[in-house]
Amino acid sequence: MSSPLQRRLFAFAAFACLFSSVYSAIIAQTIHDDHDHAALNKRLPSTWYQADDHPAHKLFKRAGTDGQVYAQVGSPTWAAGYPQSTPDPSKLPQAWVDALNAATAAGKIPGFAPSTSTGGNPTYPQGMDPNGDQICSTTYKCRKNPENIYDAPDGLLGVSFDDGPLPTSDKLYDFLKGNNQPATHFFIGLNILYNYKQFDRAFNELQDDIAVHTWTHPYMTTLDNMAVLGQLGWTMEIIHNSTGGRLPKYWRPPYGDSDNRVNAIAREVFGLTTVIWNQDTEDWSLTTGGTTPQKINASMTKWLTGPKQPGLVILEHELSDQSVQAFIDAYPVMKSNGWNVVSVARMDGQAPYQNSPDSTGDVVPQEVALLANNGTSSSSSSSTTPSGTSSTSSSGLPSGAIAPTGGASLQHNSAATTLPHLANWQVQALLVTCLVTMLSTVVMISRS
Numbered sequence: 001m002s003s004p005l006q007r008r009l010f011a012f013a014a015f016a017c018l019f020s021s022v023y024s025a026i027i028a029q030t031i032h033d034d035h036d037h038a039a040l041n042k043r044l045p046s047t048w049y050q051a052d053d054h055p056a057h058k059l060f061k062r063a064g065t066d067g068q069v070y071a072q073v074g075s076p077t078w079a080a081g082y083p084q085s086t087p088d089p090s091k092l093p094q095a096w097v098d099a100l101n102a103a104t105a106a107g108k109i110p111g112f113a114p115s116t117s118t119g120g121n122p123t124y125p126q127g128m129d130p131n132g133d134q135i136c137s138t139t140y141k142c143r144k145n146p147e148n149i150y151d152a153p154d155g156l157l158g159v160s161f162d163d164g165p166l167p168t169s170d171k172l173y174d175f176l177k178g179n180n181q182p183a184t185h186f187f188i189g190l191n192i193l194y195n196y197k198q199f200d201r202a203f204n205e206l207q208d209d210i211a212v213h214t215w216t217h218p219y220m221t222t223l224d225n226m227a228v229l230g231q232l233g234w235t236m237e238i239i240h241n242s243t244g245g246r247l248p249k250y251w252r253p254p255y256g257d258s259d260n261r262v263n264a265i266a267r268e269v270f271g272l273t274t275v276i277w278n279q280d281t282e283d284w285s286l287t288t289g290g291t292t293p294q295k296i297n298a299s300m301t302k303w304l305t306g307p308k309q310p311g312l313v314i315l316e317h318e319l320s321d322q323s324v325q326a327f328i329d330a331y332p333v334m335k336s337n338g339w340n341v342v343s344v345a346r347m348d349g350q351a352p353y354q355n356s357p358d359s360t361g362d363v364v365p366q367e368v369a370l371l372a373n374n375g376t377s378s379s380s381s382s383s384t385t386p387s388g389t390s391s392t393s394s395s396g397l398p399s400g401a402i403a404p405t406g407g408a409s410l411q412h413n414s415a416a417t418t419l420p421h422l423a424n425w426q427v428q429a430l431l432v433t434c435l436v437t438m439l440s441t442v443v444m445i446s447r448s
C-alpha cells in the first residue's frame, strides 16, 4: 500500500500536471491568435482551445501596444497626470514647447494675432480677411488650405461623432456594435478623464478610431500659441497613454473654428490633420430647441438621397440621447441609398493613427510631439505637471459644449486580472517535472 508521503507526492504531481497543462493550453491559445500556426504547442488536443467567442478568451486578448507600460485607464495613477480644467500654458511638457519653438523658428507657424470672439463668429484684427490666404478661417468655411478636410471621396459617407465620451455614448455604442459600423470619435480630453468607461468601450470593445477634439472645447482661434499647444497636447497625451501608445492623425476644432495658425501648430508639432464637415445637422442644439428631429429628418433625407459627388461628412454628436437617436434614425436611410458608410478617419483608405494601422495592430513607438526627439530638444518630458485646479465651474466650456459629467469616482478597473506570469520554458519544465514525479510515484506505489 502507498505511504502518506507517496500520496502527497502523487497529489503534488497531479496538481502540477493539471496546472501546467491548463497553462500551456492558454499560452498556445494566445500564440494561436497573435502569431502563426507553426508556433502552436501540439502536445494538447485541440479541444483544449476555447472558441474565439468564448468569454474567457477576451481576458487574454490584447490590442497591440508600443511595448511601454502605461497606467491602467481609469486608475488614480492614470488620472493624476492631467489638467483638471483649462491647461496652464506655463506647465506644459518641455518637449512640446521645444517643438513649437523649433517650428516657429523654422517659419512654419504664421505670426498673426488670435481672433476675438464675443459669442458670434471670431473676428480678426481690422483689415485681415478671414477668407484670405493668410488666415483661411474654417469658421468662415475658407477652402484655400488644401490640407483641411471638408468632403468625403465620391460615394463615401464618413461617420464621426463629436464631444464624447459621455454616458449618452453607451446607446450609440450599442447601436454601432449591433450594426458592425465603424466610426471616428472626436473626443474631448477632459471627457476621457471623467468617462473612461465609455472611452474604453469605444477603443477596446468597438475598436473604433479615436481622434482629437481638444481638452476643454474652446474657440481655438481665440487662443495664443501656448494655449493651443496645451489644448492639443494634453488630448494627444491622454489618447496616446490610453491606447497603448497610439497617436491620432486627425483633429476637429470645436465649432469648426480653426485657421492657418492653429492648423500649423496642430500639423507641425503634433502631426494632426484638420477635419471639418460639409453638412451640419445642428444636432447639438436638439436639447436647447435650436433644431428638431423633424428638421434633421428633412435635411438628412435631402443629403442622403442627393448626389454622391462629393461624398458626405455630416457633423454629428454623441452629446445627448436625442442626437444619438437622430443618427440611429438616419442610418437605415444611409444604407438603403447605397452610401459606403465608413469611419471619417479611414475615408482616404489610410490609418486613423500616425503610428498604427488601427486599434489592434502594431504600434511604432513615437513621442506626442513630432520634434521632441530632434536635435535641439534635450529636455525630457518628465517635467510634465498637472495643471489647473479641480474647480468645475472654470472648465472653460462655452455653452453648446458639453460639460464633463460623472467624474465623481475614478475606480481601479480590475479587468486586468490574469494568471501569474510564467515563461514558456518554465511551464515546460513544470510539465516535465510533473510527468517524472507522477511516473516515479506510480512505480514506487506499485512496488510497495
Ligand SMILES: *[C@@H]1O[C@H](CO)[C@@H](O)[C@H](O)[C@H]1NC(C)=O
Binding pocket: 068, 069, 070, 071, 078, 080, 081, 082, 237, 241, 384
Ligand atoms: C504617459 O505615459 C508615460 C509612460 O508611462 C508616462 O511617463 C507619462 O507620465 C504619462 N503621462 C501622463 C500625463 O500621465
Ligand SMILES: *[C@@H]1O[C@H](CO)[C@@H](O)[C@H](O)[C@H]1NC(C)=O
Binding pocket: 296, 297, 300, 301, 304, 329, 330, 331, 333
Ligand atoms: C424620417 O422619418 C420617417 C418617418 O418616421 C422615417 O421613415 C425615415 O426613415 C426618416 N428618415 C431619416 C433620414 O431619418
Ligand SMILES: *[C@@H]1O[C@H](CO)[C@@H](O)[C@H](O)[C@H]1NC(C)=O
Binding pocket: 370, 371, 374, 375
Ligand atoms: C529632425 O532633424 C533632422 C535634421 O535636422 C531633419 O532632417 C528632420 O526633418 C527632423 N525631423 C522632423 C520630424 O522634423
Ligand SMILES: [Zn+2]
Binding pocket: 162, 163, 213, 217, 254, 255, 401
Ligand atoms: Zn464639439
